[in-house]
Amino acid sequence: MLTTLLLGIAAIALWGSSRMTWVQVTSSDGKTLARTTDLDGGTWAAAMTPLALTLLAAVAASFAVRGWALRVVGLLVGLVGIGVAVPAVQLLVSGADDDRAADLAELSSHLEEVSAEASVLPPLLALAGALAALAAGVLLMRKPKARAGLSSKYDNPAARREAAAKLGQGSKDAPDEPVTQRMLWDALDAGEDPTLDTEGEKPDVDGNEPGKDSRS
Structure with a gap:
């Protein structure tokens, strides 16, 4: 740098x-x-x-x-x-x-x-x-x-769990860094599902939002 x-x-x-x-x-x-x-x-x-x-x-x-x-x-x-x-x-x-x-x-x-x-x-x-x-x-x-500042990988465990919970809840305050394997595991450890969207629903198998047809 x-x-x-x-x-x-x-x-x-x-x-x-x-x-x-x-x-x-x-x-x-x-x-x-x-x-x-x-x-x-x-x-x-x-x-x-x-x-x-x-x-x-x-x-x-x-x-x-x-x-x-x-x-x-x-x-x-x-x-x-x-x-x-x-x-x-x-x-x-x-x-x-x-x-x-x-x-x-x-x-x-x-x-x-x-x-x-x-x-x-x-x-x-x-x-x-x-x-x-x-x-x-x-x-x-x-x-x-x-x-600016250190990457989230240097945060203490409590800070990582809080960020992971926000990630799992789809919060707007979730970290803006690229999602890593560690962040996904932290979310699971915090009892959150990182695959949920902002409304708490999962996309279908084709990666589309719930209720939308992939052909639309």
Whole structure:
């Protein structure tokens, strides 16, 4: 499924980017050799790893919920994409701020020189993951209700018996999924005849409705 694939790609991209070096800080106190400190994505954009885990949770949620709840999941996934895109775009456009880099690297305030250099590939990877998350969010919000949620084969026994009873009674509320052997057996176990029509009558041997001639 395309939505699941996009969520997986986004989660992997975010996790991989969070492990890569986003900013390299060079510092010197004027007395010793210059010191280099690498700041990975998880440090420069602290929410990167939690957001990657959120996308993995959204994969399971996309199968478990339906209707308005699925749209809420899609909205949250879209917000995750925006939350990731903002720091990535800022770094690519404006570069790394020296003061912020020094704070994150926990450098002494008495250093004579501090310079920060931004990497390009890690924020680009994060941005690609953000775009995948946004696309997945849009698809989740537009997902048809009939395809949302788990199939009835994952329902608990009580829910299956209730659906089977509706099937046997010919109720308008009967499941709109294709009738399977399991559903027929569940109906029989519930004491209902799944071959009855909506009026509680069986068709004749030719498959016609009661009271109608097959030649008419």
